Amino acid sequence: MRRVLLRAAVAGGALLTTVSCGLGGQDTGGGSGPPGAPAGVTAAAGSASSVHVMWNRAAGRPAVTRYEVYRGTTKVKEVPGSEHMADITRLEPSTEYAFSVRARDADGRLGPPSERVRATTPTATAADERAPSRPEDLRGRAAGSRAVQLSWSRSTDDRGVASYDIQQGATKIHSVGGSQTAAVVTGLRPGTRYSFTVRARDAADNLSPVSRTVRISTPTDGGGGGGGGGTAAGTGMAPTGFRAATHRADGAHYLDLSWTAPEVDGVITEYQIQLDRKPVTSLVWGATPPRGRATYSFYVGREAGLTQRVRIRAKLPDGTWGAFSAERTVTTGGRTAR
Structure with missing residues (x-):
């Protein structure tokens, strides 16, 4: 996989753009095959000897009955299908670890691994018996x-x-x-x-x-109930007012995006853009990100008449992915289709 680091300027500050070429998306829609790969996997060190791993629910028919968490290629934890997080313990301090998650359905079929995420445990402290103070003003x-x-x-x-x-x-x-x-x-x-x-x-x-x-x-919405409390980010917290268009310059076509950031407690510094349901670009603001309307334009090629679907999602302040924006369809050399 080839990765290119670019720097661009957008409203509200400098933007660091990581373009991943050849990335394949993982849609977890139901079907007769094995479960899909869990999406939205994150890992964060909880202490010098533990890492907290979270993920979104994987879809499948029959339903997912359990998840398996891997450290590298070694399975280190298994949790029921109703749970979407796990604490991995007995780790070494000051060490980087890579984790992935796989789903298993009621027929025993094991789905593909999620993308691999990394976390580094902090340095251990000798003879530390003093607990932190109580979090206030919740x-x-x-x-x-x-x-x-x-x-x-x-x-x-x-x-x-x-x-x-x-x-x-x-x-x-x-x-x-x-x-x-x-x-x-x-x-x-x-x-x-x-x-x-x-x-x-x-x-x-x-x-x-x-x-x-x-x-x-939580207010009543008239819909069916969901699962218990969790961190899967497939619902809510989506960018709003998402718009997509194209323009041509110097013989090349560019995709022009604009959106309003989700209203959250904290600052959103990273977004993921998908074309035809496949991630192609991760946007990370290097300066203060815009709090309201944001805009971004990037190169999509020299071919005219190319139609693509585009959508965007934000990484929330707690490290999980929010929901996707509305999906727009654009054609290079043309206007927004819908």
Whole structure:
């Protein structure tokens, strides 16, 4: 796979653009074959000896009954199909690890591996028995009928906070890095009241006292219920007002995109663009990203009359992928089709 690093200028600051050539997308639509590869996989160090791995639900018929988590090529964890996260423990400090996830259905068929994601455990601290302070000022609000946004004040620790655990009731459902003080929890049920708390964790796995409890009710949308609390980002938090057009310059065709960032607690610095449901470009702002309307233009080739479908999604402040924008169809040398 060939990767080219470009630098471009857009409204709101400098943009670092990573263009991945030859990347294939993984759609996880149902069918008679094995389950698809889980999407939206993320990995973040929870302590000097643990990494928190999360992913989106994989579709398939029959339904997925369990997920297998791999460190490199070694299976290190297996969880039921209703769960979309796992804590991988007994790792070495100051070490980079690569993780992937595979889904297995009720017929025992194992789907392909997800994309591989990497995480580096922090340095171990000797004789650290002091826990971080309690996260204060926990706040939250519903973000549609199936998601909530949480934020809190930073904890302190004599060696530094490694991560924050988000709990639904007494169950840990999510983890974010120690530099983050916001999270998005998705996969919730409409018309349901939830209770959330947060705890800070340091590199020695010392846990802070639990924060105060925040209770949030998701509004009713009239649809069917989803699964329990989780972090799969397939619902909500999508860029809005997405528009796509093309222009021609110096014999080449360019795709012109514009959108409004999702409203989240925190800053969105990264987006993924897909053409015909395949990821082609990752956009990472090197300066302060635009908070409102953003624009971006990139080269798509010299062929006129080429029709492609385009959509975009944001990486949320908690490290998970949000939902895709509306999909637009464009033709080089023409106008937006729809």
